[in-house]
Amino acid sequence: MQPHLYSLAPKPSSLEELIQKAKTFVAAAKAPATLKAYRNDWRDFEFWCREHQSPSLPSTPESVALYIADRASTLASGTIARRLTSITKAHQAAGFTNSPATTRHFVVGETLKGIRRTIGTAQQGKAPLLSTDIRRIIAARREDLLGLRDSALVLVGFAGGFRRSELAGIHLCDLKFSADGVVVTVRKSKTDQEGAGREVGLPFGASLDTCPVRALRQWLDRAAIREYASGQVHG
CATH class of the missing domain: 1.10.443.10 (Intergrase catalytic core)
Known part of the structure; x- marks a missing residue:
């Protein structure tokens, strides 16, 4: 009767388990507050696209430029820059490597520059305690x-x-x-x-x-x- 041989090496993970682990680590790369901001930003962009009958995923640089120009009346320039990042992250997550929301696109970059020149880039903070x-x-x-x-x-x-x-x-x-x-x-x-x-x-x-x-x-x-x-x- 042959003796049973037991290996002390860990059992290799399945492909599905490795994919889930990778997703977990990707999610942990950003703070929860940052992820929440990304989700809220993307929902706002989706809402704007529906209102203007424009596709959101994938979108186009022209649509993104119109979106940030519209939101410039109510948002700080720093928030608008984060909206571009959120749109880029959503496209990357969906497999679209060429995001329409990067400033490499002339219309997006020039629109953002104009917004910053018009409304400024200074962030309003709380007055410090003395x-x-x-x-x-x-x-x-x-x-x-x-x-x-x-x-x-x-x-x-x-x-x-x-x-x-x-x-x-x-x-x-x-x-x-x-x-x-x-x-x-x-x-x-x-x-x-x-x-x-x-x-x-x-x-x-x-x-x-x-x-x-x-x-x-x-x-x-x-x-x-x-x-x-x-x-x-x-x-």
Whole structure:
């Protein structure tokens, strides 16, 4: 009787499984918010094409130029540029390698240039908080544990220039205190989609009331959170 031979090599995946894996990785190449924006942009372009009895897939450079010219009255130039990218992505996904929405097409490129010259390219952002604003926020804080937490978040966020999502993603193991201050490890951010991470050093502040390091340690101590410095707290 012949003994059974068992291979330790992994079973090869079927072609269908490999295709599904590839689709999963392609979908993961963009952030969920970006994919959602692409879908919304494409739906708007499809709606416009139906209204004007023009095919959307595949479309033509002339139709795309008319579309962005129409939307220029309500959209920022940066959003219009993203619409072109969304239309290109939709055509590529459908197998049309020659997208009608690239600026290599003369009519599309010139229309976009005219839009930018007319409505500008500057993006309107929120006015930044200044140090006087931060002092007013800290002065108006609640005098309890939540108030200490809020103060720590505001001061650390301001000193490190962190986005809200970056603050929310910080864990205790990401804090390294020393005699000079604290080093915060930001593992992933909007500008770091590959997750390479970065370290931001926050020194002690000159003022006790607005020092991010002292505010952070005060909140962690009051909340009895002890593991924040990997067993080595200095200062």
